[in-house]
Amino acid sequence: MSESLKQRYDVSAHDFASAGAASAAVKKTLKQLGFPPDFIRRTSIAMYEGEINMVIHGEGGVADVEVLEDSVIITLTDQGPGIADISMAMKEGFSTASDSVRELGFGAGMGLPNIKKQSDDFQITSELGVGTTLVITIRT
């Protein structure tokens, strides 16, 4: 692949029924392009976790996916409210999710640490009242 493939997905806020649609679409694309199974799995899990975070906390947002020859770069930009303390948010078990979210099986404070675990490079920036951006790079 000489040029990168760029895709953009809208992620709706609080829409748990369709959460994961963007990650599923990316997974299918990577399979069609013939990437290795472990790479596809890590990419799908990291992106799904990020997408769920946007649905739960981020008031929705946009997922930009760039597929390169030997890596994928996922940029998730949500619409707020932003994270007050990123170092706390990165700790396993720390979560600000509501009880209703927890009843669905999410909000265990595992999302961000798991994204980091699946990725080769992980950048998080956040501004209160503005939003959070994750840049996730996964290499083959």
Place this chain on the structure above:
Amino acid sequence: MTVSKLKEQLNLETLAEGNDEKLKSCYISDLLSRVLGGCKPGDVWITVQTSKNMVAVAVMVEAGCVILPEGLTAPVDILETAKEEGLTIFTSEDTAYELAKKISALLL
């Protein structure tokens, strides 16, 4: 061990028929956030979660199949989604513990 052989051995009832995946181990949790980090490809995932997110998570982690214990069933639209994704969902009258014991004996 494959999905179809597991069905035979454990007398499972099929709710959604998917691919006949090769099974490697077993994972039990109802917390999807945990499953995303802990369930491995080819695991039999035992859970009482029956939402659409359960199917999405099973597909993302590439679980071999899902078993709903204690006779649980899932809504029809969720089973349809599972079929489309090639994910097999079974139900069993056994508890998660009883299922895990039997699966352990079969897989080890």
